[in-house]
Amino acid sequence: MKIHQYHFLKPDRITLVSICIILVISVATLSFKYDDKKVSHTSIAEKDSIVSQKAFLQVYKVLMSPRCMNCHPAGDVPLQGDDNHLHPQGVKRGPEGKGLYALKCSNCHQSENTPGLNMPPGVPDWHLPPSNMRLVFQGRSPHDLAMQLKNRKQNGNKSLHDLIEHMNTDLVKWAWEPGDGRSKPPLSYAEFVNQLKIWIDKGAVVPPRGR
Amino acid sequence: MIKLSVNNQPYTVDVEPAMPLLWVLRDILHLTGTKYGCGMAQCGACTVHLNGEAVRSCVTPVRRAENQTVITIEGLSKDFSHPLQRAWIEEDVPQCGYCQSGQIMAAAVLLRENPHPTDQDIDDAMSGNICRCGTYQRIRKAIHLAAKLSAK
Numbered sequence: 001m002k003i004h005q006y007h008f009l010k011p012d013r014i015t016l017v018s019i020c021i022i023l024v025i026s027v028a029t030l031s032f033k034y035d036d037k038k039v040s041h042t043s044i045a046e047k048d049s050i051v052s053q054k055a056f057l058q059v060y061k062v063l064m065s066p067r068c069m070n071c072h073p074a075g076d077v078p079l080q081g082d083d084n085h086l087h088p089q090g091v092k093r094g095p096e097g098k099g100l101y102a103l104k105c106s107n108c109h110q111s112e113n114t115p116g117l118n119m120p121p122g123v124p125d126w127h128l129p130p131s132n133m134r135l136v137f138q139g140r141s142p143h144d145l146a147m148q149l150k151n152r153k154q155n156g157n158k159s160l161h162d163l164i165e166h167m168n169t170d171l172v173k174w175a176w177e178p179g180d181g182r183s184k185p186p187l188s189y190a191e192f193v194n195q196l197k198i199w200i201d202k203g204a205v206v207p208p209r210g211r
Numbered sequence: 212m213i214k215l216s217v218n219n220q221p222y223t224v225d226v227e228p229a230m231p232l233l234w235v236l237r238d239i240l241h242l243t244g245t246k247y248g249c250g251m252a253q254c255g256a257c258t259v260h261l262n263g264e265a266v267r268s269c270v271t272p273v274r275r276a277e278n279q280t281v282i283t284i285e286g287l288s289k290d291f292s293h294p295l296q297r298a299w300i301e302e303d304v305p306q307c308g309y310c311q312s313g314q315i316m317a318a319a320v321l322l323r324e325n326p327h328p329t330d331q332d333i334d335d336a337m338s339g340n341i342c343r344c345g346t347y348q349r350i351r352k353a354i355h356l357a358a359k360l361s362a363k
Contacts, residue, residue, distance in 0.1 A: 089253070089338060089339030090339060100335045100336065101265075101317075101320050101321045101325070101335060102255075102316075102317035102318070102321060102337065102340070103338070103339045106266075107264055107266045107267055108252035110270065110271065110275065114251075114252075116251070118251060119270065
């Protein structure tokens with residue numbers, strides 16, 4: 001009987017031991033796999049963050065170039081030239097960003113560039129940001145400008161997708177066809193839009209302060 | 212052929228669409244009250260009204276004025292009765308006079324949009340119209356007077 005019982009118990013023990021071993025191996029394997037995933041997730045997020053910030057620094061170079069920044073001044077007077085001097089004639093932003101009284105932007109700025117050196121540049125709807133949404137670029141660090149671009153209360157209630165759409169406007173595209181004698185932004189238009197998309201696709205990461 | 216309305220008169224002119232409106236006004240229509248100053252929108256001597264706005268006609272291609280309403284200094288009033296013209300005469304504003312039609316056309320937009328301008332408002336509206344004789348103080352005085360005359 002005992003022998004009989006022994007014979008019955010033996011395979012059970014083996015099964016139990018086997019199950020235990022399998023379990024231990026599986027858990028170990030799974031936990032290793034889980035760890036692997038964790039590691040690769042972190043590195044992708046870190047990588048994306050770096051790519052995003054790098055792309056923003058390219059975008060920033062364009063936004064701070066005279067063709068873009070001159071119409072995003074810190075004060076209420078637009079800027080001119082590669083030295084960002086104040087626009088002569090005492091022109092001012094005005095509530096809608098279209099100038100004041102006899103000094104409205106479109107009084108001189110036509111729907112196209114006027115040919116010749118130092119002649120008024122132009123596209124339809126030449127204007128500055130309005131006084132209640134000034135979208136200042138001048139003097140902003142990469143950190144500050146990225147924060148501002150992402151803040152709907154400071155960016156004209158634009159989603160990140162809307163920001164890309166904004167780059168399709170004639171006024172933005174003008175920077176790459178600025179008329180006689182004017183420098184162009186440091187990136188091509190296509191590359192600029194590409195870098196903006198990369199910044200946004202990879203998380204619109206704000207570069208840290210002091211960079 | 213380009214159709215224009217200048218001082219409420221219809222005109223048809225056979226010119227290049229890119230020709231500055233100023234050239235059409237002066238050389239084709241012989242409305243010589245509007246002056247050529249710098250030719251690059253920097254001085255304001257060529258200011259006329261296009262649909263009520265004080266555009267600089269030296270850089271405005273005539274095609275922009277096609278089928279639109281243009282008013283020059285000659286069309287501001289029929290008999291010098293516009294408050295600005297009366298004030299200009301009263302204050303004896305002009306010295307050489309070359310910039311004055313542009314000054315008055317600019318001031319007319321200011322008064323339409325702001326019937327009681329402060330000195331700052333006048334600066335904001337008029338600082339783009341240069342006067343080589345320096346009649347700025349009399350211009351300011353005359354704009355204040357015109358505002359009073361308009362209110363009467």
